[in-house]
Structure formats: C-alpha cells, structure tokens
Amino acid sequence: MNSFFQQVYDLVAQIPSGKVVSYGQVAQMLGHSRAARQVGWAMRCCPENLPWQRVVMADGSIAGGDFADMRRFLLQNENVTFLPDGRVDMAACRWSGDSGADIE
C-alpha cells in the first residue's frame, strides 16, 4: 500500500546517523503539516529495518513509552547530542531532509 504511511517509512529510513526528526517534521516533509499523529501510528508497527529511534517529539523528548529509554541509549550510540534535560538537542541534530530545503 503506497500511502503517507509508506512514505513515513521511506523518509525515516533515510535519516542519517546522528540526526533526528520530530513527528511533525516528518509529516511536514511529506506535505502533511499536521499528520504527526499518523506518523506515530506508523511507528506503532515498529518495523525492524526502520531506525525509528531517530524520530522524536517536537521538543526532543523520546516517544514510545517503554522503549523510550532504550532508544535514547541507541541515539547516544549514534553520536546524537543530548541535552541535560534528557532530551535530544534538536538545535544540533535536527535533520532537515537530505536537501534541507523542504523545511524552514
């Protein structure tokens, strides 16, 4: 099924190591500024080949409930910068697409 849902996987799969994106950002890249809910819903399927740990909340917090702490560890292992708050440093690790032109 080719859909927004599928595009989310494709986009997340393209996120380079040491970079993260917020749910809303992914949605916005795909042309759906408010489809963040659906992005999270796509993540609910948790594909093994999908580095969804790079997908965080808009404020840098890790989503995913029980696995959140595990993902934070994975991100640290990928050279992602974290703030003293325990959140991802979005200012330094926010991935603005491969071109960086679709957003902002």
Place this chain on the structure above:
DNA sequence: GGACTGACCAACC
C-alpha cells in the same frame, strides 16, 4: 459504511 482511536503538534483559551 460510519465512528473511534492512535507512540503527536500547535494553536487557542
């Protein structure tokens, strides 16, 4: 086939 929900976000009050 209609209504609800779901790992969110941002605007509004």
Place this chain on the structure above:
DNA sequence: AGGTTGGCCAGTC
C-alpha cells in the same frame, strides 16, 4: 502556564 481542541491518515470495531 496549563488544559482543551482541532487536524491529518489509516486501521479497527
């Protein structure tokens, strides 16, 4: 500053 609401898509009831 914190709670409520609207909005997107797709899957389930």
